[in-house]
Amino acid sequence: MDQHLVITAPDRPVGGTVTRFAPSPTGYMHVGNLRTALYTYLTARHDGGTFILRIEDTDQGRKVEGAVDVIYKTLRETGLTWDEGPDRPGKFGPYVQSERMGIFKGYAEQLVREGKAYYCFCTEERLEQMRADQIAAGQAVGSYDRHCRDLSEAEIAENLKNGVPYVIRQKMPLTGKTSFDDLIYGHIEVDNSELEDQVLLKSDGMPTYNFANVVDDHLMGITHVLRGNEYLSSTPKYNLLYEAFGWDKPTYIHCPPVMKDAHQKLSKRNGDASFEDLVAKGYLSEAVLNYLLLLGWSPEGEKEIFSLDEMIENWDPARISKSPAIFDPLKLRHINFEYIKALSPEAFTEKAKAVIGDALLSKIENVELLCKNLQPRTEVLGEIPAQIGFIEAVPDYDNELYVNKKMKTDPVSALESLGTLLPVLESVPDWTPDAIFAACAAKAAELEVKNGKLLYPLGIALAGTRSTPGGGTDLAIILGKAETLARVKAAIEKLSA
Numbered sequence: 001m002d003q004h005l006v007i008t009a010p011d012r013p014v015g016g017t018v019t020r021f022a023p024s025p026t027g028y029m030h031v032g033n034l035r036t037a038l039y040t041y042l043t044a045r046h047d048g049g050t051f052i053l054r055i056e057d058t059d060q061g062r063k064v065e066g067a068v069d070v071i072y073k074t075l076r077e078t079g080l081t082w083d084e085g086p087d088r089p090g091k092f093g094p095y096v097q098s099e100r101m102g103i104f105k106g107y108a109e110q111l112v113r114e115g116k117a118y119y120c121f122c123t124e125e126r127l128e129q130m131r132a133d134q135i136a137a138g139q140a141v142g143s144y145d146r147h148c149r150d151l152s153e154a155e156i157a158e159n160l161k162n163g164v165p166y167v168i169r170q171k172m173p174l175t176g177k178t179s180f181d182d183l184i185y186g187h188i189e190v191d192n193s194e195l196e197d198q199v200l201l202k203s204d205g206m207p208t209y210n211f212a213n214v215v216d217d218h219l220m221g222i223t224h225v226l227r228g229n230e231y232l233s234s235t236p237k238y239n240l241l242y243e244a245f246g247w248d249k250p251t252y253i254h255c256p257p258v259m260k261d262a263h264q265k266l267s268k269r270n271g272d273a274s275f276e277d278l279v280a281k282g283y284l285s286e287a288v289l290n291y292l293l294l295l296g297w298s299p300e301g302e303k304e305i306f307s308l309d310e311m312i313e314n315w316d317p318a319r320i321s322k323s324p325a326i327f328d329p330l331k332l333r334h335i336n337f338e339y340i341k342a343l344s345p346e347a348f349t350e351k352a353k354a355v356i357g358d359a360l361l362s363k364i365e366n367v368e369l370l371c372k373n374l375q376p377r378t379e380v381l382g383e384i385p386a387q388i389g390f391i392e393a394v395p396d397y398d399n400e401l402y403v404n405k406k407m408k409t410d411p412v413s414a415l416e417s418l419g420t421l422l423p424v425l426e427s428v429p430d431w432t433p434d435a436i437f438a439a440c441a442a443k444a445a446e447l448e449v450k451n452g453k454l455l456y457p458l459g460i461a462l463a464g465t466r467s468t469p470g471g472g473t474d475l476a477i478i479l480g481k482a483e484t485l486a487r488v489k490a491a492i493e494k495l496s497a
């Protein structure tokens, strides 16, 4: 696969904005994730900065085979190209978290040396007992009781000498408040007494997710951290880590969730569509991206349709909305329709052919004409087959379909019209739309009736439905001469029965 093609990333612009998209490979790209990727990409590109892809794959329990490929594929399909990543190593790699595991222990130990973190030797049994005691005492369950925070030097040395397993915990301030500013949510303050002495390094020497995330962001020079607001409540702890190390803090930009409705988050696990599902249904990747842009962000004017370059130009992360965004399938359809209408006829035909499939294509005499008629009627590509089911076979239909007040037709007049048209169609010199139309119109003029009197019944005879991509003459071209004549004869028979 081409992601194994490794290209060395160019040097970063000095002092520029650096953002990262840090997905955990779960096997699909849900639309909320893709929106985060887009906003993260735009924040870097608007400033002429660097966009990094970092794979956060340390949660082995959630690891899914092929999931990283889904991330690459989605970002490539949507044009969100990254400057540095697993396949574009720069000076700040590796860019896959599981390959960075050797980095973190030293940082955790540095904090221990500086008195900002400590070894905790509590066994799992003790922690369980602690939780049971908390429940019995009617206290909030979960927070570590800081049993090892003040062990004596001698006790620590003894435990280490005896190889007692330990984790490293961060020493949270016991009093006061921690605050930080989020570009979207504003000034946030928490009482330090609410913060647990979180584990930084596990007993196997591996970092916890939160610790690795902060150290990686620092080492990779990330200036703007964009992510879902589910991380907002952990951010005070992240912030305290930056302070403990004396590192520059990034600008925090937390995005509100993408909701299915007022109560439920949109989630693949609940059966909601992922990016791949939407594309499979016939949404264009550009349209999905454009929809996601507007899902929780508003531009200054009324403009709705943005190319990627226009998104970059107009982007301002401060305009991300604070309120949860509700996924609106109708709006997505509307935007998709705009993108479909804007395709060149050739591009639309290519996409439509892929949906129609070879079996049905072999029954279509003029695909270009069919597609010309389909393009202004198609909101989502996946709905094309339902519009052209009549090509395979005329569905069972009621002769009442021939009733059309405007055209002054009914089953009796239709029988007459089709009887008149059959020899006209049989003798049309060229099977082209113009020639067929001219022959039918000449016949109508001769009979002193409107064209519709003949052509409306022709459409029903050929398709067995009123909703067709094109009128009777176009359907004749799409189906071809032999099939058209056969269907007109069958309709005459059905009307005579």
Ligand code: GLU
Residues within 6 Å of the ligand: 021, 022, 023, 024, 056, 213, 226, 227, 228, 231
């Ligand atoms: N790996 C995290 C996720 O996929 C992202 C966390 C972050 O951006 O800081 O949810």
